[in-house]
Amino acid sequence: MTEEVSSRRSRITPERQAELHGAVLDLLREVGYEALTMDAVAARTRSSKATLYRQWGSKPELVARALQCTKPVSLREIDTGSLRGDFALMVEHSDDDQMAKDTALMRGLTHAVHESPELHKALRDLLVDPEINGLHAMLRRSVDRGEIAPDCPALDFVPHMLIGAFIALPLIEDRPVDRDFLTDFIDAVVFPALGV
């Protein structure tokens, strides 16, 4: 599957791919997932629907890939040699404006996910699971270095803390997460829970 996708995807340039992904995100913000059609993406990007389907296979995959490209850095690529360094770099790579935009996007998608099992699966396979795996790898390295106790019960809940904070803050305080909030939350909650 991965090979098939990568051979499909190699047919257009990275610049053209970025342009297509940007157009998909613009449309997502304008009309939402349900109303987004492959016809509209084709018209906006002056490409053929055949190209879109050959390149991405389906609307859910196209949307998940477009979202994947908004992320400035993946947790899988972060490895500074200390847990505090890894989290600091994660925050440093986060962009306040981008996070505010993402919050609005993800809110719309949270609803769409429950109407479309295909979108749910594409987001999980391409966005959620790789980041959660990257986070667990980061934590395992920290355990191996002796920074976190191997039997620390909070190890299983770090994704819940971080993803939960992203969703809860707009609900509780009517504002999206920014770098200051992330830093405070990690210092006040995540590190103490991990005993760091």
Place this chain on the structure above:
Amino acid sequence: MTEEVSSRRSRITPERQAELHGAVLDLLREVGYEALTMDAVAARTRSSKATLYRQWGSKPELVARALQCTKPVSLREIDTGSLRGDFALMVEHSDDDQMAKDTALMRGLTHAVHESPELHKALRDLLVDPEINGLHAMLRRSVDRGEIAPDCPALDFVPHMLIGAFIALPLIEDRPVDRDFLTDFIDAVVFPALGV
């Protein structure tokens, strides 16, 4: 405002009120917030729209009051004399089936909230703020008893931890929160972050 509401509300019996609230929640689950009409509530409960508006003022208030009545116990009513006791009682009063139902309901409402500022305000005034205030009062009593350091930075983030866990678990693990998860999460994350 409170007096006016309570005088409006005193015109029907508590049993009839519970019946009306149950019918509103059934309709919410069946058709969602946007499609729920006062006509449908009136038809389902064999009451007049005039009664509904006199009793609840508006659709957002009716929905918020109906949701308020699904809660078996409010945090404001819990005061066992210790923080561990308060959280244990909170979990004990939670009902697994009810939480699964609530998760589905709240998911639908998260979307509706962003389309309707009136619903947002009614949910905040009648559901969210009172519970968060109850939680903060519970934490203040714990600080006064010396269980939590007064300057513990996690004190500000307890609502984010709890509400975040409720929303993040279904997204991460495809399952609603139950009492076992709540107990584990509080023991692994909330108490260590608070230094308890």
